[in-house]
Amino acid sequence: MTDKPVTPKDSASVLIIRDGDVHPRFGSLQILMVKRHKNIKFAGGAYVFPGGKLDLADKALEESDQKSSLNNISADFHGLRYAALREVFEETGLIIGTIDGKAIGEKARKSIDEKFRAAFLDKKITLAEFLAQSGVKLDMSDCFPFAHWVTPKVYPIRFDTRFFLCVAPEGQQPSPDGHEITEVEWMHPMILVEESDGVLMFPTMMNLKKLGQAKSVDEALKLLAARDIVTVTPEVITGDKVRFRKIPKTAGYDEVDQSRTRAAVDIKKS
Numbered sequence: 001m002t003d004k005p006v007t008p009k010d011s012a013s014v015l016i017i018r019d020g021d022v023h024p025r026f027g028s029l030q031i032l033m034v035k036r037h038k039n040i041k042f043a044g045g046a047y048v049f050p051g052g053k054l055d056l057a058d059k060a061l062e063e064s065d066q067k068s069s070l071n072n073i074s075a076d077f078h079g080l081r082y083a084a085l086r087e088v089f090e091e092t093g094l095i096i097g098t099i100d101g102k103a104i105g106e107k108a109r110k111s112i113d114e115k116f117r118a119a120f121l122d123k124k125i126t127l128a129e130f131l132a133q134s135g136v137k138l139d140m141s142d143c144f145p146f147a148h149w150v151t152p153k154v155y156p157i158r159f160d161t162r163f164f165l166c167v168a169p170e171g172q173q174p175s176p177d178g179h180e181i182t183e184v185e186w187m188h189p190m191i192l193v194e195e196s197d198g199v200l201m202f203p204t205m206m207n208l209k210k211l212g213q214a215k216s217v218d219e220a221l222k223l224l225a226a227r228d229i230v231t232v233t234p235e236v237i238t239g240d241k242v243r244f245r246k247i248p249k250t251a252g253y254d255e256v257d258q259s260r261t262r263a264a265v266d267i268k269k270s
Contacts, residue, residue, distance in 0.1 A: 008150050008158035012084035013051030015146055015207065016094065018168040018186065019217050026188045027215025031208070032174060033192065034091055035183035035199075047192065047199045049163070049207075050091045050181075051084060058083040058127050065140070076231065077145045080162045085138050086127050088166070090120050091181045092174040096166050097138040104136070109172045112136065121177055142166055144224060147210070149203045150233040152245065163207055165224060167217055188212075202234065202245055206253050227252060 020030035033047045059079035085096050093113045095104050104112075112134050119125040130136070146165040151158035174184045189212035193205055200208070214220035230252070234245035247253060 005153035006156060006158045008160040010054035010080065011052060011159045011161045012054065012080040012087065013049045013161050013163045014084050014088050014143075015049050015163060015165045015211060016088065016092075016096075016168050017165065017211070017217055017220060020186055020188075023188050023191070026190045026212065027219075029189065029212070029214055029216050029220060030186045031189050031192075031211060032092065032094075032168065033185055033187050034176065034181045035185075036180060046201055046204070047196070048201070048204055050088045051161070052087040052090075053159075054080060054083045055086075055127070058086055061128050061131075062140075073145050074229070076148055076229075077162050077164075081140050081143045081164065082127060082138060084143060084162075084164050085166075086120075086130075089117065091177050092184055093117060093177075094169060094172050094174050095136060096142060096169055097136045099135045099137070101137075104169060104172065106171045106173055109169070113175075117177070121179055144221070145229055146224060147203075147207050148229055148231045149207075150231065152234045152236045154236050161203070165211075165220070167221075203232075206247070210253055 016032040018030050018032075019028040022028045032050070034050050035047050059082070062079050062082035065082075088094050088096060093109065095109050095112060098104060099108065116125060116130055116134060120130065125133075131138070144165045145162065147163040148161070149163070150160050176182055176184050189208040192200070193208050193212060196205070211220060214223050230248060230250050232247050232251045232253075234247050237244050237246055
């Protein structure tokens with residue numbers, strides 16, 4: 001364990017939701033989960049939300065977009081939405097945006113995917129170049145702040161993660177990037193919470209459980225609008241044969257069985 005905490009890296013993660021098959025207990029609400037490649041150092045083999053580290057060029061690009069700056073979001077979430085939606089495209093192929101003010105259907109999405117996605121993954125194209133060449137306009141009005149978590153201070157790799165909520169584009173079909181992501185799957189949030197065993201990190205499970213308080217997209221958006229977002233930095237409590245993470249009650253998360261969650265990385269011992 002280090003004496004001085006590592007500075008957390010800014011990152012964005014996206015909960016993409018839709019109404020799907022109706023479950024007798026959990027309703028129609030589904031979320032798109034991605035599975036990380038098992039050999040990746042951070043969260044290898046875990047089910048997570050699409051997302052990744054902030055690219056400062058993405059932040060500058062978003063801040064130069066006058067329309068996006070008019071959105072009423074807290075300062076904690078400024079400059080992270082372009083990075084969030086770029087990661088969604090890279091990892092799932094979904095495009096949350098428009099072309100010439102019109103929704104992007106599957107045919108157009110597939111064409112854009114085939115032309116640009118590989119270049120993104122190989123770092124051969126920037127977000128600014130992609131937007132200019134494809135004609136895509138990222139839709140900030142459909143990217144809602146959902147939660148804010150910071151990795152515990154005792155971890156050797158730390159992230160300052162802003163979670164966003166987006167409604168899935170109608171008709172578009174997701175697919176894994178084949179590099180960092182090996183699977184994509186629509187799931188009922190609470191089924192994953194109940195059936196998971198060692199495939200979810202603590203923040204993922206907690207945010208799934210909070211999302212799972214709703215049973216439809218409309219209900220999820222209404223609950224989100226009624227909540228205040230409290231930044232969560234879990235405190236890792238270590239005792240005799242026990243270790244658990246403590247979070248503020250004011251953050252609005254229910255209790256959850258932490259024995260079935262997994263750490264993203266091992267804590268370095270002092």
